[in-house]
Amino acid sequence: MALTWRVHATLSRSAANGPGTRFVVWAQGCTLGCPGCFNPETHGPGGDVRTVEDVAAEALGTSGIDGVTVSGGEPLEQPEALREFCGRVRPSGLGIVVLTGFARREIEADPALSAAVETADMVIAGRYNARLRIGTGLRGSSNKEYWAITDRYGPEDFAGVPESEIVISADGTISVTGMHAWEQR
């Protein structure tokens, strides 16, 4: 049976969610409860229920991207879906970035969480701390750790990521993504 994934949203091309132009998936659901979280609408159990295969096909069918970013919500609260998505994207050569509230030590201590990110290139890991908020580098707060799984990306690749972007969709919906968007919430 096809593995499903609760997804808050996807964005075909983003310049504010990692190096270059990226397809972004925001997973739905998070129970970590970081005070001052920027994205509370992603915490609940709702979202669009999609097959991982479908989301991966959407990403792989998007032209002109350098990689994918998985954010949330909390991607690692659906570790099997994240693992399958990364595994489906990996052969394409697209870079993979995962943003998570789990700390590296928590991920490394849990086989399911470790497996979920084993084919990612960069994991930005750790709870968001509003007192340590920063608007650059995609970490959100300075305590979060760049964890390079491969040598594809280093912290320097995130330094130039724009703080925000305004996206106008085909139906006229306007949304803001990126670090400055976090600050505005």
Ligand code: SF4
């Ligand atoms: S892990 Fe992310 S989505 Fe979850 S509460 Fe913390 S900042 Fe918000």
